[in-house]
Amino acid sequence: MDSRHLGPIALEGGVGGGWMNTTVEIAGSSVPFRLEIDFPSKFDEGVVRKIDLALDALPDLEGLARQTIETAAERPGSAPALMFELWGATSIEEPRIEDFLRQLRATQITMLPDGGPGSLDRIVLAYRLEHSPTSGTATVRFREGIGAELDPAPRVFS
């Protein structure tokens, strides 16, 4: 089956679950994209349509993810706040949130279109800092019936 965005979809894996790794374009850059299918036997045109509708909305979703991170960056203890702290510690000048945000890049996008009520993640975007990849990850999940949720900061941060 052909996706308008991804071309022909060929799943690896077996009856218990399939996936396809490829890339998508966001703001001119190529971002790794992973499609996960929980029910390969029910994978049909309807699911492909949902994938395409979600990819149509990807620019908006990406913007919404950044907004979620930006809002959280000002909340002490959140994952973006900790990332900002770590990033700020290595910078020469006074660290500014706008610069921090400009440095964030989406490094992995995962889509799970057929998860069902027991598995509500549909689109997951992971962000890292372009020039300091060890400063951690901010992950935004778009969950069915819920919307955007930011992963909490890890308990042990080294």
Added chain:
Amino acid sequence: MSGLPIGAMKRAAIDSFMVEQGWLLTLGGDTSYSLWGFLNSSYSRPGPEGEGGGEPDGFSEAGGSMAPSFDSIRARIDAYIAPWLAPLPDGEDCIDPKDNASEAATVLGASGTGGQVLDNGELPRSNEGVARFLTNIHGSFKAPFYDKYFSQFSIVSYGIGAACAILESNYAGQGKIWPAAQDDVAEICASTVAALQAKADRAASEHTKVALTVVGAVAGAVVTIASAGTAGPAVASLVLLSSTAATALTVIEAEAAISGDSYSDILDSFGAALESLNSGITKQEEALNTMMAGAIDAIGAHPENFNLDAFSLPMDHDTAITLTMIKDDSDAISLDMGRVAGALGDAASSLGSAPATNPTPRDSRIGVTDGTHPTATELYALTARCLVLTKAEYERGRGLFEAAAKDFFDADSEATALVNRLAAAEVLIENI
């Protein structure tokens, strides 16, 4: 029935249908569906009455409208509920015929709805009076006269009374069916809406049982008829018919269930629940019809037990009619017979005639066609006619007795001639 939540049912079914495909109510609102609740392309949601909706908005692909799918869900619900929307009767029009039949039954010593049987009413008392005074009378006419105008007449009057009680029972039952059916339809709809809403909210929804109150309501209203004349053959056959009906009514299935793993299964169970209700009503009306048809057959099989005119005076034409008596006794008999005839007249005017139109009209897809109206009308007409013919024959008998008494006291040829003329007229039978 304007009160039924059909619009809400349609919208809940459509919400459920969309959720099953991943199209949730757009987060933060309730007027559109988006994929997973958060993508920005959407379909409009139907309004609160379940109307409209399905129009795409914000799709970059060439999207079609969901309206045809929504229309077919709406049409499916409409098809299930349509027969029940043509207003269901409320049973109020059954009150008058029930009361009329009940009054006539009471005069004739019977009761159709478990009420007390009066065996000390005007008619039985005066009838006993006639019998008592007849014991003082002698002659060729006494035994036949006693046999027809007391013994058989007792059977006939109790028989007609039992037929009135059966009519009363029918109208009592019909009066209970419809208010209960209205409640049951409302309950079935409410349960369906709740199940669909739970499905659309992805909440746990239980298998809901709906008790059909229509069964208990009618079973309580239709009981074995009672009569002071239970020992008689006419009454016994009618009592049996009514107790058969009463039993049949208690064993009708009284439950329906609303459940399903998908909106479509829930709608199937909605249709099945309404079918169950319809089947219950149909069986109830069939039981009532069987009871009344049996009564019609019983009257046809033994008209002499329901129509005094069909019973011949057990006396030879050649035997001269002779009576010996004292005037006090013959006066008393004449007066008591007058009271009996008056009571028969009261019963006839109380009974009146059947309602001109079906007192419980409903869509032809519900219950038995025309309900119990045709059979009740036939029994009603038959019973009323028995009453009319019986009264006429009884009055003829009274006239004959008075003429025979006069003949005895006056002993002239004119009196004798009168007796003979009346005797000849009395022999004639008018059929029901």
